[in-house]
Amino acid sequence: MELYIDTANLDEIKQAHDLGVLDGVTTNPSLIAAEGVDYGKRLKEICDVVSGPVSAEVIAIDYDGMMKEGHERAQIAENIVVKLPTTMAGLKACNALSNEGIRTNMTLCFQPLQALMVAKAGAFLVSPFIGRLDDIGHDGMDIIHQIRQVYDTYGFQTKLLAASIRHTKHMVDCALAGADVATVPFNVIQKMLAHPLTSSGLEKFVSDYKKAFG
Ligand code: G3P
Numbered sequence: 001m002e003l004y005i006d007t008a009n010l011d012e013i014k015q016a017h018d019l020g021v022l023d024g025v026t027t028n029p030s031l032i033a034a035e036g037v038d039y040g041k042r043l044k045e046i047c048d049v050v051s052g053p054v055s056a057e058v059i060a061i062d063y064d065g066m067m068k069e070g071h072e073r074a075q076i077a078e079n080i081v082v083k084l085p086t087t088m089a090g091l092k093a094c095n096a097l098s099n100e101g102i103r104t105n106m107t108l109c110f111q112p113l114q115a116l117m118v119a120k121a122g123a124f125l126v127s128p129f130i131g132r133l134d135d136i137g138h139d140g141m142d143i144i145h146q147i148r149q150v151y152d153t154y155g156f157q158t159k160l161l162a163a164s165i166r167h168t169k170h171m172v173d174c175a176l177a178g179a180d181v182a183t184v185p186f187n188v189i190q191k192m193l194a195h196p197l198t199s200s201g202l203e204k205f206v207s208d209y210k211k212a213f214g
Contacts, residue, residue: 001175002052004183006163008035008042010049012186017049019189024052026127026163026183028083028107029059040076047077055105055125057083058093066093074102081105081124086114091121098122105161112146119156125181129164130174140164144177168192 002023005016008031016022025046032039043056056076058069070082070093082097083105084090094104103124109115110133115126128147130140147160159180165171168191174182184192 001179002159002181003189004053004055004161004181005189006031006165006183006185008032008037008046009186010042010045013046013049016186016189022050022052023181024054024081024183025050026055026083026105026161028057040072043073043076043080047079051079053081053103053105053125054079055081055083055107057107058085061085061087061089063089063092066090067096070097070102070104083107083127086118086126091117094118094123095121098124107163110143112143112150115143115147115158115160116150116156119151119154119158123158125159125161127161127163127183130162130170131164131166133164134166141170141173141177144174144179148178 003021004024004026005013005022006026007013008027013025046054056073058066060066060069066084066089073082074080081103084093086106086109094106097104105125105127106118106123107127109126109128118126128143133140144162151160161181161183162174162179163183165182165184165188168188171182171192
C-alpha cells in the first residue's frame, strides 16, 4: 500500500519524506487555509521535496473554472495531480484533463457509484472519505471494500486512495482491504511506528546494558 501524507504543512512533509516511506502528498483548500499560505507557492515548495504525486485541488466548482485552475496547477510541476470534486462538472473536467494526459484525483467520494463513474471518466485516483462517513454513523470502511470489489471486477486502473483517515485502525483495515494508497495526517504516520512494548523493551535493553557496562 502506498503512503501519502495529507497536509500542506511543509515541515511535516519534510519529516515524513526523510523517513523514506512517503509516496506522495494530498492537499485540499482547508489544509492550505490552515497554513495561511499561497496555494500555488506552497505546491511548488512541496513538489521540490516530494517527487511522487502531489494532489492540488481546484477551488472552482464550475467546469470552465476547474479546467482553468486545473491547467494552472498542472503547470507547477510534472508530479502535480489535479484534485477535482466528484460532481457532474468535476467528472466532465476529469475526462477532459485525463484526455490531455493530466492526472486527476477525484475527491469527496462517499459511495461506490461515484467511484465507478470517475474510473470510467479516466481518473488516476479516487478519494473515498472514511472518517467523514464514520462521523455520520456509517461504517466508512464499507465503501473501501465496495470500491475494491467494483474496480477488481471490471479491471479499472484508477487507484483507490483511502482518505479522511483518523487513526491507525483505519490504516490496518485499509491495508487488509487492499486500498492502493492511504493518505494520512502526520500524527497517524507517527502512530504507525508506535507500540508501548517497543518503548518499554528499548528502555530495558538500554538500561540492562548500562547496568552491566556503565
Ligand atoms: O484530504 C481529504 C481528506 O483526507 C480529509 O480528511 O479528516 O478532513 O475528513 P478529514
